Amino acid sequence: MENFVLYEEIGRGRHTVVYKGRRKGTINFVAILCVEKCKRPQITNRVRLTHEVIHENIVQFLEWYETSNHLWLVVELCTGGSLDAVIAQDKHLPEDVVREFGIDLVSGLLHIHELGIIFSDLTPAKIMLDGPGNLKLSNLSLARAEGENLQEFFSLVAGEDGDSPDPEAAQGSPVYMAPEVLKGEEFSVASDFFSLGCMLYELFTGTPPFYSENFPELMENIFNEVPATPRVSGENAKKPSPEFVNLLKQLLQKDPSKRPERQALLEHPFWKGAFSESLPGDIGKPAGKSALNEDVVDASSASPPKGSSVASTATSLDRSTLSRSFKLEKPDELRPKSVMDTENESMFSLSSRSRAGVGPSAAVPPGTPSRARSAGQRQPPRTAGTADASTASQQASEQVFSTWELIFHESDLLITPIIDNPKILKPVPVKFDPKTLGVPAITGEKLAYLPELELARYLEQLCGTMAATDKSGSPRTRLNLLCYLCIISTHPHAANRLLNSHLLLVLIQQLQSAQNWDIRGKSARVLALLAHHATELKDTTVISEAMTAVTELVRESYRNSKLKQCLLPALGELMCLATRQEEKRRVSNESWHIPSAAFTVVLRCLRDGEEPLTNHLAAKVVENVCSGASAQTSGFQTAEVGPMLWYLFTHCTVDSLRVTAISALCRVSRRMPSCFQNVLEKVGLAPVLEALLSSIARVQQCLLTLFCIMLASGGHLQRLVHEKEFVAKIVRLLESPSVLIRAKAFLALHQVLQNNPDMLLYCCQSRLVMYIERDSRRTTPGKDQQQWGHEYLSRCLEILTTLIVHQLPQLTGEVVSVLESVSGRRHPSTVQAKQLKHQLPMLPVLLHLVTSQVFRPQIVNDEFLFKYGILLGYIKSIDYGETSIDGAVGQAQADEAMRVTLSVFEAITQHPVLLTQHHVAVVDSVLPPLTALVLSQSAERRMFSLRLLSEAASVLLGHEAVSSKASGVSPNAGLLRLVQETLLPEYENLLMEPDPVPAYALKLLLALVDYSPVFIRHLEELNLVPVLLQVLQEHQESMLGSSMYNVVCLLGNLVANKDTNMTALYQQGLVERLVPACMDAGVLVLEGESTSRPASPLLFVLLEMLQELLRRTADMVRRALQQQKLGDSRSTQVAEDMLLVNKPFTQLTCTFIQLLCVEESEVGERAMSCLSLVVQLYGAEDADCTGPESAAHLATALQATAPHPKQQKLLLRIIKRLVTADEKHTQSVRLHGDVLTSALQQLAITASSTADVTVASLASEILQHIL
Template identity: 50%
Template sequence: MENFILYEEIGRGSRSVVYKGRRKGSIYFVAIICSDKSKRPELTNHVRLAHDIKHDNVVSFHEWYETSNHLWLVVEMCTGGSLAALIAQDECLSEEVVQEFSIDLIKGLKYIHDSGIVVSDITPAKILLDGPGTVKYSNFCLAKAQGESLEEFFSLVMTEETGSGDVKENIISPQNIKNRIKGSPVYCAPEVLRGADTSVCSDLWALGCILYEMFTGKPPFVSENMTGLVDLILNEDPPPLRQKEPAFSQPSPEFESLVMGLLQKDPVKRLSWDTLLSHPFWREAFSETCITMRKEQDDVSLMSSLHLAPAEEAQTAPVDPASPNLSKSFTLDNVIEFRPKSALDIDAREAIFLLSSRPTPRTSNTARETEDKGSEIQESSVMVEEECDINACIKSLLYTDSDLTVTPIMDNPKILKTSPVRFDPKTLCVPAHTAERLLCLSSEDWSQFLQQVCAVLESVDRAGSANATVARTKLNLLCYLCTVCNHRETATRLIHSQLFPVLVQQMRHAPNWDIRSKVMRVIGLMASHSTELRDDVPVTEAVAMFTELIRENFRSSKLKQCLIPPLGEVLYLIATQEEKKERPGGLWVVPAAAYTVLMRCLREGEELVVNHMAAKTIENVCSRESQYAQGFITAEVGPALWYLFTHSTVDALRVSAISALCKITRQSAGAFQSVIDKVGLPSILSCLVSGISRVQQHILTMFAAMLASGAHSHRLVQDRDFVMKIIRSLESPSSVIRAKAFLVLLQVLMNNREMLLLCCNSRMVMYIERDVRKATPGKEQQSGNEYLSKCLTLFIRHTVHELPAILDDILSVLGSIVGRKHPSPTQSRQLKQSLPMMAVVLHLLTSQIFRPQVVTEAFLIKFGKLLNHITSIDTNETSLGSAIGQAASEELIRNTLSAVEAISQHPALLSLYHCTVVDLIVPPLAALAFSKNVEWRIVSLRVLSEITLLLLSQDEVEERERDGGREREGEWEGEGISSNTRLLTLISEALLPQYETLLLEPDPVPVYALKLLVSLTEHSSPISRLVRESRLLPAVFQVIEEHQNNTVGSTMQNAMALLCNLIGQKGTDLRPFYQQGVIEVVCNVFMEVSGVYLEREMHSGLKSCSSLLLCLLDIIHCLLKNLSSVVRLALQRSDSNEDTEAAEELLLINKPLTDLNNLLIQLLACNDSEVYEEASHCVSLLAQLYGGEGADRLQPEELLSLAHALQTHTEPRQQKLLLRVLKRLMSAVGSSCWGSSEGQILVHVLQKLALPTRSQSDMALESLAAEILKGIGE
């Protein structure tokens, strides 16, 4: 699993998340599905059936893994989304497009069926499209082999997992398994609903349903309940093929014949494969291809007794749709063969996929990748196309489902607590059927029931009497109707019956208000629970009657509490039905007086309950995109709702009022603007800061909607206090509130780019990075995070697109003052406006979210021009200080250099744009390295050090690859060599000639100058040669001399690293180093550094000077190797006096190194393997060259170090080296040392080594140890 890198989320299901991923070392992107382990049976089934299917119209399976909490599937990535999403977006497809998609569907399904597999659950949501638009089957979780029992397979898998605790026994029941293997009922064939198993015929039925849905926009059979759906599929014919859009023509007879042939309820009469492929609709598209394929596949036994190949083989097998492997069997003998690869032993923390170094916002739908010179820029699924209008995207995100959620007006306990309605079944004048029972009545019984109800309700009027018994009977009946109207389907059936007009009449003609209130309650409950409203229902009369009664009884608050809720429910039902039926003209007339009386109920002085009911009505009706909401849009509605919000002490009323205002703003942004005009922006912002979360969400939504409307936005986008309050909302724990805040800020920045500086200075980038991290793959998410991700992606995308414009502005204003000593007032004003925006560039470049998206080749080209301007400003060729002040000028330079330093710390970016960096970034930095300003010199040297180290090391690697025979494109190779040459030329001509002045500067400049030299010489032999041959070497030794009092400081470390690079080069002439006294310098520094190192290791384990010590050991090693080669050459040429004299002279020069022998031996006992390795080589060479001559007598401490080294390093090669060193230094060990406790420890070690053994290598050790023991008399 470590072979894949995770990027953003591209899809989500109830128990699974889909991420975009990439195989490491390739540009092959895949989809990685992270699923709960509860789906193990389904996923195991998918893997066993899909892992060998290789076809253009089937999503390829690669491999799968198991971690402690999840199962992970790696499959082919399809960037076109699902067929269901496509149908939802386009509503219906033309016959030509349906035909094109259908050919792909049939090719894929034919291949699947010929492979012996029945898909069983084919739905548009499980059919995906790749980038070019090829349709692919993606889900085989409920598929099965022909003739197989899927129930048996699921039982087998679940039983296997019970032992490991993944599945509990109580869920392995036949009923549970049957429920799990049921597919979508909408696409289920009639015979399957009757209890038959899924088959090829049932798959063809589902195919017919999908063809029908592609053309019409909806499946052939749709119902709001399962019972109705089953009845339609079993007994009713599918509706004729019709499209909503008039632009599309009627279906052709061939297409209609095809679809209806697939939707035959009798599977015997349904189209078979032969009749399907030869159907005239295809215009012979399958005439030859499929017949040939069918003959070839018929010759192969599709149900042979071979098991499926392991997933590893499937991963490596080449994809060849033209020649599929059809020899498969899907036996159930051994479920363990289909287990995923386990990653539990690798990492138990679930972080088994590598996360991209460029985190991205999470998205819920398929995301699209675009590349710009190799730099990937994520696009959210909110974007349909790359050039999508951002304003349209914003408007689609303004209102979430939670913003438009409504609660009932009737029986809402937050408005008014009411006692439950009860009836007496004994005295009820009609049968006391339950709501469910009423639905099951036959047409005759239903008509009789309604006649009885209507007769009772009208009985008082006909009798002309107010008999109390009749009134009680009527009240009891109305209470019964109240109870059954709480059932949706019953309420819908009643509102479409003759009962509704009778109830409307009773509102006026009922003998008393008790009956009237119950009548109103029944009407309100009907409206509240009805799911449909036919055109012939007289709701207009009901609204008019409610309005008239409210006007007549406006002074009675109690009666208004009875009248407003049912009126509100009726208005909401009307608005809902208009939105559903998409008839903007409206089907029912709502009198203007209805809006008037409701608006009057909002006024100050009314009882709070009445206020609440009116506000709730406005809230519900305005949640719908309906013309009926327009009646509430008046000049006073906004201030009236705001007054309720600010002056009410009831939280529920305050939330309803602000929610109603938010929904009205959706219809007209002017409503919220009128509130701002009346109460002032500060008052609203104070409510935003101190309000509860729902209030904050609604206020932010209104600000976003008003900005999106384009009206009255100028004042808002210029208000710094407004922007600061919105930024403060980013601290909210609610992801929806943070998303809304980003949406508001996005629109502010679209209208006023300068506010980006205020946002960045207010930690906005930190908030973005926090929210992106929360959306990192592998973490549990709340539902609001998807919405946050979409808003965040829009914000990031806009900010990234703004950065080039910011740089252009800066370059433009700087270019306008080039050559001018005194910029004009206009230019000064432009400079003061544009140059501070450089801080924005710095903020974005230091962010891991923005940096990879911002740094492109075009950006680096512009940045190189900016650095040239900075160089001009630094040398006073451009007069900037006189225009904006010295402090602002320095701030610009500081921000620019900090920005380039941020880029330099990320090698991937520099490597990607190697040539651009060399040509445009390095030259101005080289010039700034010699600035009169110490700060600019230091930063430039530091950045140059990072850049050159990377570029030169990259060139070295490429050179080695070329030398190793790796072929590259000639153009690329030539370009790499050219850029390397240009870099070396720049360094040698622009840097090195003046470099001596940098080395001799006061601290801390020499530290960074030396560090740059270390980077240059580490990977470049030409640079090393130039340094050795230039005047820099004396300056380096002068720096070392001046810092002798701080040997472990940074200056000394860089100086020694530089000497190590220079001396370590193969074939280096060391005479210049000897002339500068390198031996004395190395000895002095080594004595002090090794002492510090040994002391710190002994007491605290700190090794802060280990890097310096390694450099010194490397230098000593190189010096001794060079000496050894000279001595060896002189010995080989014993007749040459010149060589002998040179060797003797060199031995004399290097003899002070023997003073280090004791310290080197002590280092052999350290725990650092690198230090030991270098020290042992140095000790060995000293012993070979000088023996015991000139060395100080070894002390007991050194003998103990040798003993420890012999015991620690047990490899024969290392032990031989140490024994040879000891043998050569015998003369430097006094007899008293051997008698000490340390000496005896060494003797004991030698005696153990001298014991006889059998191996050849041990015999050499024995001989050496015995010889040493003999020499000391043991």
């Protein structure tokens, strides 16, 4: 399923697994829910209610699909987790946060109410948070249309599939359920409001208002108990406001008629007017928020299910139309897309590793081309090993775009205050005397929500008091009033109102005309606080005039360091406010224009010779102003700003100032890459690389960002991408504990390799692949880790691995090309020698990537194997001496190239699934040159090649492709022909070589014979059977070696094949060689000497072969006796000859008896079968077969076979045959077989009591003969 890429699992429920996903061809990430089909009614209900709903506080539905076992739901991705998790982590939240969260909850809830939908099961677990922290209603599986019986709808949907619905399927959590619902009444808007009250209560206290493990007790509490006033324990705990307590009291009323109506809820004072400016089309929407969420996903990526369509705007929804669509009389009116449809066959694909991530929004540097992203455009199908050129081009352009996008993480652009920043200067507490204030000392919170008329009167009084105190000349009164303004300015809404009023001009006047320096400093402080906390500016608010006044004052009193340090925060915060507003509004405004003198003053304060505090404030101003994308930041984009900031960074001893300076340099370079380029040109690369090893993580992060900017912009590009010291320092940073530093190091390496692919070898030698694997294996971060950091790391990892995967075919092609140019030449030209020296050392890159679990699945395909086969062919040519490169690169380099090339295929053979997936490519492209290398003059390469060929052939011959079976063409035909024509004629030499060559040759031969018995005839034709018997004899000293096992298995196949020439096999000494082999293997098993490598498998194969030989002899004797009775004696001589040939097996009688008692039951059963055949054919030939030791083993075996009557009867017949065969054996049992006699007597008694006549009869007969 290819339209979406699935990344890691991000959530799991009883019937649902949630994955992070991405639609291919876009950078839009989504959540993909895999739901079991038992939840079809709930999922269908969720889709029918939400598929046309688009709202900022409701998780947007995108698509849904159906496979054979699951339903797949594609919805908007919320990276902040659930509200339930937030409560679990924070225990309880401040009232201000509860208010903000409540505004989102009310907005979403009232929106669905307006559409005629009742949520019905509002719980914290069903509320999600997006990245910025907005709450979104999710999982409306139990929601319903107003007045609807949800159980009837579930029955309708379940009935279509032939299932009976669960009666409790439509029930939600009782902890948040209204009392009237628990009594059996219908869900309603009022019941949703009750659940809302429960959630607000839990947000503030950490526990629901009604909770009990016992359900009847819970119902009793909900019906009768009045929830306690919400309280929070702890040192910093604050009491809830009266407005909040009142709201909870209204929402948690037992009588639904007493709960507030919608309008009353919106106008409640707890919200502090948040809903007062709602637009008519945005019912229940707080001011300043749009009802549409246009940034969630492109419209083309939100293809609706069949029978539905996603509306482009929320205002286009008609309530009556929606109500009709909710009540479906035929469930098939709303069906998911099925993967059975030919056009929807593949919709999801799994990522080969955990590599999720959402890159932060970052400004694209000037000159970066814009790129259209079509979310719905499908890629043309591609066969294995091929790639469409246009697709490759598109991927390359996406990669470039993603690089720019990823350079800056959101943490790189965080803004901290300039005023009252403890890392710059410890804030001084501000106090005021309300008695001498001259105006009412109202709080900032109260000021923020004063009605407009009261606010105007209060501001007029405030400005008047300021002017009056100015005329009276009392500086203490004005300072007291300014201290009061400092305190109330910290409230954002109050700051907005104060800054956008006449007070701004009054403060400017104080700055310009006040004679007292303290008043000027305090006025500047008020301006700084207002600018920092304000979030909105009116078009008429003249902060440009304020900046001009502060700038002039700084210039006039430049030598007054104390005043300058008071004024710089005000100037900086005003400049930041201007750039923020311009970026937010996307329009310029003369009232917010930053005068050029302001930039000049700040840059002047960066210079050497200023006090460190002044330097720090100036650097902080540069850092904050340049964090935005406003055009006004160009004032800091000068040639000297970079060297000045770098000087501060390198010469300052205060860490916080060093961090600020390098961060400011980073942010200036974001818009002007030449800024850092100037630094490199002035100080050189070495000091900057040395700074990369700083112990301060923030410094390392900024420097990495600067290098990424430099590489992406092209500055000093060729020098950096060819500088090994630079790459070594970057790779070293991959050991950092910081996720962000590692991510940026990966990103920097991506840009190095993109511009210099040859550096890939050095990176691999520096363990880059190991670092990639380590970070790719990381699971979902825990509580102590930052989710966004790991997502960013995954994005950087993905872009690097994608680049390496795309570069590998080019690298392989270049190596093949240079080898092709010298193929067949004894003396390469100078140019060719130079190319060989450059390209051959790159071969280890293939080995590094093929041995990596991250890269291997992505690079090993038909195209790769085809090129590898060509490469192996040229290696064969070098090995055979047809091509000589020793003079160009040296013997050592040539040998290393051949070793590495073979090692690449060795890594592939260790993963059989790769061989079977690319069966045809391996057989057609790789095995021919590999087979030729088996005949190499080099013993090492001969052994290596034969081992690889045997391992690959064993896998391939054991796997038959389904497609080839259907076509009737065997994919292994080429392999069989190759071995038969090339290797078999040389097999005698291979088998006679020292170990381990015979082991690999036998393994290959065994696989061939197992696959095609025709090869037995080839062995006979080439007279290889005597060689096999010789191998058996020569390797008898190492019974547990692979050669011994393989040759025994091979001989076993020969014996089992009905077309084998057994006469020749006997004549060549088969029996004489099997007897000692079986004895030795039996001894190993009985003595237990082979603990590391058990001998049981070898012995089992030997016994199986002996059984087959003895069975054939027994059959031949039986047929001869039958024909003799009929008067035909022609077969008698043949049978006698066979008995004579196999008679040496009687030497194994005692071994067989001892093996009856081994733990391995299969070995014991085979030994018993062989013993039975031997005594049937030859009687008791072995004199020791009834001795004391053998009698004891027989007695033990009789007891062990008691649970298996069939084996016990066979064993009794064997004993009877041994005892009655010769009088001396009978006498031996009488003298030494007391244990056996007792076992037989006990068996006769037991068998008689259990009415087992056969066992009793056999035991009695044996005893009668003995006794």
